[in-house]
Amino acid sequence: MSIFSTKKSWINLTIWVLIIAFIIAAPSLLPVFRLNLLGRYLSLAIVALGVDLIWGFTGMLSLGQGIFFALGGYCAAMFLQLNTAGEFPNGIPEFFGLYGVEKLPFFWEPFKSSIFTLISIWLLPAIIAGLLGYLVFRNRIKGVYFSILTQAALLVFFNFFNGQQKLINGTNGLKTDVTQLFGQMVGSEIMQRWFFWISAILVILAWFFARWIVRDRFGNVLIGIRDDEARVRFTGYNPVIFKTIIFSIAGGLAGISGALYTVQSGIVSPQFMTVPFSIEMVIWVAVGGRGTLLGAILGAVLINYAKSLVSEALPASWMFIQGGLFILVVTALPEGVLGWIRKDGLKKLLFLIGINKKLETYPSLEVNEQGEVKS
Amino acid sequence: MQLILESLFNGVAIGSVLLVAALGLAIVFGLMGVINLAHGELMMLGAYSTYITQLIFKQVSFLKPFYDSYVIVAIGIAFLVSGTVGILLERTVIRRLYGSPLETLLATWGVSLILQQFVRSVPLAYGSGLVISLFFGLFAPLFISDELLQGAKGKLIRASTWGVSALLGVATGGVLSSLVSKLSRASARNVDVTAPSWMRGGIDFVGITFPKTRLLIILITLISVLVVIFFLDKTAWGMRIRAVTQNRPMSDCLGISTETVDIITFGIGSGLAGVAGVAVSLLGSVGPNVGGNYIVGCFMVVVLGGVGNLLGTILASFSIGIMTDLIGAGRLLTIWPEMPSPIYSTIDFFATTSMARVMIFALIVIFLQFRPTGMFPQKGRMVES
Numbered sequence: 122m123s124i125f126s127t128k129k130s131w132i133n134l135t136i137w138v139l140i141i142a143f144i145i146a147a148p149s150l151l152p153v154f155r156l157n158l159l160g161r162y163l164s165l166a167i168v169a170l171g172v173d174l175i176w177g178f179t180g181m182l183s184l185g186q187g188i189f190f191a192l193g194g195y196c197a198a199m200f201l202q203l204n205t206a207g208e209f210p211n212g213i214p215e216f217f218g219l220y221g222v223e224k225l226p227f228f229w230e231p232f233k234s235s236i237f238t239l240i241s242i243w244l245l246p247a248i249i250a251g252l253l254g255y256l257v258f259r260n261r262i263k264g265v266y267f268s269i270l271t272q273a274a275l276l277v278f279f280n281f282f283n284g285q286q287k288l289i290n291g292t293n294g295l296k297t298d299v300t301q302l303f304g305q306m307v308g309s310e311i312m313q314r315w316f317f318w319i320s321a322i323l324v325i326l327a328w329f330f331a332r333w334i335v336r337d338r339f340g341n342v343l344i345g346i347r348d349d350e351a352r353v354r355f356t357g358y359n360p361v362i363f364k365t366i367i368f369s370i371a372g373g374l375a376g377i378s379g380a381l382y383t384v385q386s387g388i389v390s391p392q393f394m395t396v397p398f399s400i401e402m403v404i405w406v407a408v409g410g411r412g413t414l415l416g417a418i419l420g421a422v423l424i425n426y427a428k429s430l431v432s433e434a435l436p437a438s439w440m441f442i443q444g445g446l447f448i449l450v451v452t453a454l455p456e457g458v459l460g461w462i463r464k465d466g467l468k469k470l471l472f473l474i475g476i477n478k479k480l481e482t483y484p485s486l487e488v489n490e491q492g493e494v495k496s
Numbered sequence: 497m498q499l500i501l502e503s504l505f506n507g508v509a510i511g512s513v514l515l516v517a518a519l520g521l522a523i524v525f526g527l528m529g530v531i532n533l534a535h536g537e538l539m540m541l542g543a544y545s546t547y548i549t550q551l552i553f554k555q556v557s558f559l560k561p562f563y564d565s566y567v568i569v570a571i572g573i574a575f576l577v578s579g580t581v582g583i584l585l586e587r588t589v590i591r592r593l594y595g596s597p598l599e600t601l602l603a604t605w606g607v608s609l610i611l612q613q614f615v616r617s618v619p620l621a622y623g624s625g626l627v628i629s630l631f632f633g634l635f636a637p638l639f640i641s642d643e644l645l646q647g648a649k650g651k652l653i654r655a656s657t658w659g660v661s662a663l664l665g666v667a668t669g670g671v672l673s674s675l676v677s678k679l680s681r682a683s684a685r686n687v688d689v690t691a692p693s694w695m696r697g698g699i700d701f702v703g704i705t706f707p708k709t710r711l712l713i714i715l716i717t718l719i720s721v722l723v724v725i726f727f728l729d730k731t732a733w734g735m736r737i738r739a740v741t742q743n744r745p746m747s748d749c750l751g752i753s754t755e756t757v758d759i760i761t762f763g764i765g766s767g768l769a770g771v772a773g774v775a776v777s778l779l780g781s782v783g784p785n786v787g788g789n790y791i792v793g794c795f796m797v798v799v800l801g802g803v804g805n806l807l808g809t810i811l812a813s814f815s816i817g818i819m820t821d822l823i824g825a826g827r828l829l830t831i832w833p834e835m836p837s838p839i840y841s842t843i844d845f846f847a848t849t850s851m852a853r854v855m856i857f858a859l860i861v862i863f864l865q866f867r868p869t870g871m872f873p874q875k876g877r878m879v880e881s
Contacts, residue, residue, distance in 0.1 A: 182598040256861060260868035265531045265597045269795040270861070276792050277857040280850035396788065400605050407602065440613035447606025451599040452592050 144321040148314045157385060160317035162425040164381035167327045169405045169421035171371030177411035178335055179367050180347030185271030186375045187399035188278045189246035193376030194383035194393055196245060198295035199229055200238035205300040216290045226288050242380045243373040250372025251365055258364045279394040294390025297383055308387055320381045327374055331414050343367055407450045410457030502704050503827045509710040511817025512717035513775050517790050518797035520768030522809045525798055527741045527761045530590060530600045534608040536787025538582055538766045542574035542773020543782040547687050548624055549573050555676045564692040574770035580631045582766020583759055612784045616684040621673035629665025633658045686783035713775045720771055737761055800860055802870025811871060824852030
């Protein structure tokens with residue numbers, strides 16, 4: 122039994138070849154500005170995958186993924202700042218001078234090591250998510266209460282990072298585009314090309330990872346929690362453990378995403394922890410299709426692309442469109458676009474326009490408008 | 497002693513803004529399990545109503561002598577404006593989403609985005625015209641006898657009331673924009689509400705100055721709470737609301753129109769947001785984002801206070817208010833200067849308004865470890881509660 126034995130596998134293979142070809146060729150196809158945007162949106166797709174895991178599969182709506190996203194970004198930015206700091210007075214990043222800080226705060230120290238940074242980018246957000254999640258889930262706080270608490274936590278982190286100038290440069294955030302890595306400016310064209318490729322590869326890896334999770338027995342329990350948590354508990358599973366693990370995985374994914382986004386946008390700031398940004402992450406998943414991993418990726422990339430196109434043309438209208446999207450997707454398309462297509466949505470649409478005829482399953486029982494059975 | 501009194505007063509003042517804002521949220525949440533993320537924007541509409549009322553009183557000649565009392569008129573107008581928009585929101589969006597609170601949360605967020613952009617890009621005069629046409633369009637059918645609204649003729653009458661209200665709205669918009677030039681252009685800038693002369697300054701009492709605006713806000717809150725308690729406890733509709741809060745299917749079976757109860761509750765909850773908006777407009781400048789500053793505080797009040805109990809809401813908002821003042825303004829350090837140094841330095845670290853929020857959130861999460869459903873949880877034997 123070869124995996125290429127069926128027709129479907131051949132289609133899948135062709136799609137993969139096309140995707141990989143596009144990723145390799147993209148830097149020469151797209152102008153630098155667009156390539157950079159695409160790279161950023163691909164990195165956002167990773168956080169969207171995390172949101173899909175906790176919301177689409179486990180049914181917990183977190184409005185605080187921005188915390189973990191920003192934490193990952195800060196980890197990366199701190200490393201990059203330290204990597205370049207040798208040229209500055211006291212050997213510490215430049216901004217410290219503005220606030221009269223002469224000694225590096227203690228928690229910056231480990232970020233001098235690249236290995237520590239690479240690990241902490243995903244591990245630190247995952248640990249914090251796990252802790253926060255455990256404290257909340259342990260008390261069976263769920264539903265809207267959970268959403269509100271995550272939102273409040275987001276605001277708390279925002280206030281903390283915004284207010285601590287002497288520790289992490291407060292409102293101004295940490296710049297990365299003028300720092301150096303491997304002797305190159307991070308903001309340079311060649312580095313950005315590499316970051317694009319890394320983002321694309323990581324999106325694919327994250328997709329495989331998420332798919333592996335949800336297709337396993339673990340994933341079945343998650344879906345069970347989404348559909349009826351009490352019953353899962355009565356069957357002998359402890360939902361707290363599953364919820365904590367998946368929330369911490371989503372946090373880790375958000376951290377990776379944040380780090381990639383930071384190096385490509387050139388700055389990390391408390392703006393990553395604002396309330397609207399975190400809710401936007403949910404809408405990418407909602408539009409793409411909650412509970413479908415591909416939908417999360419497509420939603421993140423396409424909506425952000427649409428956002429940048431619309432904002433370039435008509436800046437004021439994006440808020441209306443976004444607001445409308447929120448309302449439309451929950452009232453009319455609760456499964457998202459991909460979920461709708463998978464549920465024969467296209468056929469229904471074709472039927473509505475009158476291209477496909479409605480199939481009459483039991484012609485003898487079809488009822489006409491007056492309620493009489495057609496002969 | 498004076499310090500403690502002053503701190504208490506400030507805490508109560510902060511808490512009463514929170515309370516009047518969270519009151520509406522708590523009632524709606526208790527009844528329908530719906531978190532309305534557009535609540536902050538309904539507050540924003542209330543604040544803008546105050547601003548518009550003030551300008552009208554300033555510009556229109558026959559209202560000028562009554563300028564000093566515009567705040568009181570504004571409270572009523574804000575209640576009606578936010579209530580109308582809230583009812584429209586309930587009828588068009590939230591109605592479709594009962595039973596799925598998370599979806600409601602997202603949809604109301606969408607509404608809040610639209611409302612924010614609306615005040616930015618639509619001239620306030622025409623915005624108020626739109627609200628007026630909505631108001632008459634929604635409420636006019638209530639005053640026409642039911643017989644007239646039946647059948648094909650009824651449809652015509654309904655359509656014509658909407659037509660008339662639309663005309664009325666356009667007319668109001670036109671008149672307003674010609675009367676008050678400030679309202680005729682769209683602007684994203686923040687506006688300021690100036691308090692009338694009798695509200696400026698403060699009252700001196702045992703050596704402390706109490707600012708009059710704060711006192712007025714406390715008064716507004718007190719009256720709103722009393723009215724809400726009276727309405728819920730003493731009127732027929734209040735009883736129906738309580739019944740539906742306790743057991744929706746049972747009330748439905750007993751002939752209570754849960755649909756009407758939902759509309760009334762949502763209207764009152766949103767109207768209270770408008771009243772909160774008046775209070776907010778007296779404290780600082782008014783902008784499209786003004787609601788966002790308060791909304792998370794309101795959520796914390798609801799989470800801390802528990803659902804379906806006004807006492808919980810009241811206690812929670814005052815304790816959050818007092819804590820904010822004690823920690824945020826660093827007053828705890830002044831009251832008790834000789835506290836042990838590790839605690840002193842910790843509290844000193846949190847002694848700004850934004851850091852106080854950090855600390856209060858931590859305290860709330862700790863509190864929820866012991867009382868997961870808030871101070872006064874609803875009693876019941878349901879697995880899901």
